[in-house]
Amino acid sequence: MASEKKRKPSRSAQRRAARQLTLQALYQWQISGNSMHQVEAHIRAALPDDSLEEHEDISQVLKIADLAYFHEMAQAIPEQLDELDEGFASLLDRRTEELDPIELALLRLGSYEMIHRIDVPYRVVINEAVELAKRFGGTDSHKYINGILDKLAQKFRSVEVRAKRS
Template identity: 50%
Template sequence: MTMNKPNPTQRRKARKLALQALYQWHIAESPITQIEAEFLVDNDMTKVDREYFSEVLRGVPASKSVLDEHIAKHTDRSPKEMTPVELAILRMGTYELIHRIDVPYKVIINEGVELSKIFGANEAHKYVNGVLDKLAQELRMPEVKAVKK
């Protein structure tokens, strides 16, 4: 079985839509399957990595408590004190660090920072960068050490 190399632009769009869907899930508390169905209907998904979108969108809520435990170790704020955007980005990034070993940790951090620049508050990208960097050191230590050599 040959795996196609993921298209970075399609992945970026998938993350952007997943963030918006996770934000909606957080605010509206609608079932994730309903939100996913709405997003698939309401958005042009032809240039989106749909598999990635669905995996992240379903995976984050399914492992929310584990993700929040990891995030809590590296932040001085509780999830309730974070903005819904910051929380969604950190959960997505943590999910990817744990479950998507095929994606380099630096890509995950960079994507989280870029999303927080677009959707987050003024200095949110600095906060997201710091927390995801600490999470990468915890969850991807061999990769982080290899890159820093």
Template identity: 60%
Template sequence: MSGERSRAPSKAQQSRHAARELAVQGLYQWQMTGKSITAVEAEFRSQVADEDLEDHENWHKVMEIADLALFHELLHNVADQRRELDAAIAPLLDRRLEDLDPIELAILRLGAYELSRRLEVPYRAVINEGVELAKSFGATDGHKYVNGILDKLASRLRSAEVSARRR
């Protein structure tokens, strides 16, 4: 026995995670289709009622538990601030922004937004969420890349918090 206890996530944590899952999927759709972010959000919300949707039951469950206010905030603010977020991410990359896997770009933008604007969320939580999202939606080993970039970004954007944690 390692002495560590595994805690189940609280309902609030599950709700925020579901909101981030939806936001990443929405950002991906927005990046790939060029539709307005408002149209993407409307499509996501309308899919709950679409019983013909292949994954209707899962979709309905996620939408039911998701913090929809957080989903809205993340989706719209990441889209609105993408240039600033991209400017923060780009210097940390080993390739051009355009060459990133689109889902990894969506996750990095979301992480950059939370690190720079949602200061009440601990930087480790932002990184962990990014890693989990990359494991769920990204390419094989994409989570390692996301982890490295978000860790570097946290050191730049939240240096005092990172330094205090590493002592």
């Protein structure tokens, strides 16, 4: 019906969109070497009428994303890179430099939320990263991301993990 009001996306949908934008920003930042401010500005500049196919998805995501959450993560993750990488490096089966760029971006995103956003349940952090890995990563990267973030949860959210598992 034409008279139907558009419903505001749920908070979880807004956060999911912000995570996707953050993943895309981290990937671009890692590959391009541009500053995160430049990358974030480029992503935010994607307009709904942009004819480039790569921007069509971003513009749709931008419409529903929690942009404050996206901005927080896009700026904080590069600033805290050493801390985040050290948090999961001992859990890897290879060196950080050998990770696929999508896997590395997802581990950094998941690590940031796991360590600094205790308002987000650890299971949500893991699930969201796994879903992004299924969509953007290699064939089995979601399994790898799941395993590393599960171990990271035990390391940084041990009380929460024990409470859920008992």
